[in-house]
Amino acid sequence: MTTRRSALSRQPMAIIAVCMLGVLVLLAVFAPVVWGDKAVAADPDSIALPLSAEHLLGTDKLGRDILLRTLVATRLSLVMAIAATLIGACIGLLLGAMPAVFGARAQRWFASVVSTWLAFPVLLVAMLTVVLLGPGATTAVVALALTMTPSFARLAQTLSSRVGGSEFLAAARMLGVSRRRQFTRYVLPNIAEPVIVNVTTSIGGGLLALSSLSFLGVGVQPPDFDWGRLLSEGFGEVYNSPVAAIGPGVTVVFAGLAFSMLGESLAAHLRNREHGKALSPRRLGPAPVAERPAETPSATATDCAETIVPLLEVDGLSVSFPGPDGWIRPVQDVSFRIAPGEIVGVVGESGSGKSVTMMSVAQLAPAGAAVTARRLRFDGEDLTGLTPAAAGKVLGTRVGVVFQDSLTALNPALRVGTQLAEIPRVHGAVGRRQAHEMAVRALDDVQIPDAAHRAQQFPHEFSGGMRQRALIAMSQIGSPSLIIADEPTTALDVTVQRRVLALLRRECAESGAAAIVVSHDVAVLAELCQRVLVMYAGRVVEDVDIALLATPERLAHPYTRALTASLPDLDTDRTTPLVTIPGEPPDLSRPITGCAFAARCAFATELCRTETPVPVPHRHGGRVACWHPQDAIAPDTTPGREEVGA
């Protein structure tokens, strides 16, 4: 409770709103008591005076001080708005909760009534109510309550279906929690908070609406007065004394703002409590970078033949996101190289940072991500330290990306052909017609039947497999030298998967492009790749030839071994349970000391828990980041390793 209050009080907007409301409440309580008589007593000696030290806003036609009248009107204005909102909320919430009892049909019918009712603005409903009941404060309140009812009914409907169908309530019911306790402990708190937020904001809106009615002359009638009434009286005299209309206007805006600000900060507070709002980068301080100095052996790792200039060279890449409690570091100190034409797989559990790494390399990290690297070179050009936009410009169409979910990766509002054609149109400086022809040809290349017709269609008219092929066509159309495929087959059926993989392989073979294929599925990678990077908790833990995956005893890192062992195949003994890796991947929002896998590793020692291993060349021809590689009888005989380990 204390933490909640202190969190709310940290919002400057909430503090201001509460102070403003405090002023209003004081005025509403005391102003009529103190100035009530003076505000209504006519004074023939001071009729229609302009503003002066004595009458800050001047006086009206009957000689009454407008400032005092404005302050006194606070009570009626506030009471009317609060009453109307509460009546509307009570009726609306009751109405909205009822259909839930009567089943789905009643709910649909009710929803359609509510949405039609909602469409009618306050003013029109109010006018008709005025006709029926005659103008006056009560009428205005009834009218406003009537227009507020449907929005509260809808709120109740969504809330009751959300809470009623929720898992925590089902769980409580199963555990035999009493009905009363179910209601007070689970239902009420979940309904109360959004309702309070809505009531607060509605009072603000109600104040404005009521003042509008009074302004039109259909709300509060003389001799009573609220702010709207005073405004309309002041507007009548606007040529004599403009401030007479401004005074009450300022209070209307002040009060409306106080309520809407309070409602908003309450809502923001609830949202943040649910999701946790990320801190601003300024409060977080600079993004963490890889601690390791540049001269360590991994920078000169021989992961691709040294005689060849690598197409892509990544050294010490770290990615950080602002989180609620500090930087979250999904990728830390990742280094690798890709040779021209090489196909490399990246494998790891979800959350291991494999996609984030590759998206950062392609300069497509989400906004807000802090990407740092000691060295980032592509095709002989240095991208180190460039902004994503600048680096993206350098990359141009030389990096093609195949995204994971083809339905969301294609723009639903644009024709598929257009989405392909814009690449040559922008980069190739070709005409519209020519670009379109290229798009059709590219679609035809990936075996989309009737490509000319299909190019005119929208993504939702394509099947999942076709969309994925269209994405591959899109990554190809700029003739890239590197293709980054992010889980290209995850969203597809097994049969379609094979086709898409074959297509990817063919495209790479034909164009000679290198490729990085990200997947959590070792089997998919085994079909395509020559080499595989194994990632765990944001780091590369092993970098090996793909053939080694078939012989787990030659793999060095315990995690890679566990990963390959957890894959069932046709030879797996069905009578024993499948191998799983015990434990959970670590929480990346906290700094990890030592090897991230240590907590789940059977071979972990004190060293593993204190010192972070970096990938170093290993005897299996790749690299491994482990203090105790498991591929040899005596693991600690490697000379370099003993030094560090001792």
Add this chain to the structure above:
Amino acid sequence: MTPSTSVSGSRRGGYRWLGFLLRRTGRMLVAMWVIITVAFLVLRMAGGDPVRSALGATADESVVQARREMLGLNDPLIVQYFDYLAGLFRGDLGVSIITGRSVTELVSHRLPATLELAGIAFLVVLLVAVPVGLGIAIITQGNGRRGVETVFTGVTAFIAAIPEYLLGVVLVIVFAITLHAFPVAGRTGPASYLLPVIALSVSAAASISRIARIEALQTLKDDYVRTARSKRLPAWMVYFRHALPNMLTATLTIGGTLLGAMIAGSVLVEQVFNWPGLGMAFVGAITTKDYGIVQGLALVYAAIILVVNLLVDLVLSLLDRRTSLLETS
């Protein structure tokens, strides 16, 4: 979403769309009928004799009786009701109790002024709010520039709290009375549109730009925007061609009732600027208790709002290629 959706899929979509159209139109007609009946009953049930209260206590009894006879108020309620419905089908919205003149004629004179005002203001709102919302979203995406976000939310909250009529009053005071820069009142040429349109659109623009920013932030996180960035398109193309159409649908869905609200807001703005539209006539009829005009105009307003909502829904369902709207209604 089977591979064979090409031809049969689009045809089935067409039928579904037709069904949606019919269902929506049907719902609108039912709503209209309810409103007509309510308006009819309200007029007959308003306290006392509407003719007497409209013509005043001093009016001669024979005049009142003649007017009652002319309005058919002496017939049984059910006969009056069907006469009224029949009249509506002929486009007869009734007559003024006081002057006996046709409400239909009144509407035909005044409707254009109101529609122009609300329509122009609506366009201004969209043209201002959507780009502003998108622009601020681009600047503040990924939790960057918290300062801009705070200022934007604060300023728009403040503007949205200013009711249309109050802004109108301020505009009149500043530009028309103090600066003598613009016409104060009436509809007298292009310059006279400026202040009323501003008064009607500013606070709506503030609220819509907040909605637009939230929608744009969501859209900018969508996968297809990343796809567009992966093509290294110029920034304007990513934002205007790829993000804008998608955020527009979402913004319109939420801001869909805006146009209806602006038509209601025009009642107030017309009052402030002496704009010769329906709103002036409506308020005038209420204060003079001319329930004949009130009834007719209330129906016109209701019809406009219902039709506008129907149109917004239809446009949205056409814009939204994912056709999710068809499922939900």
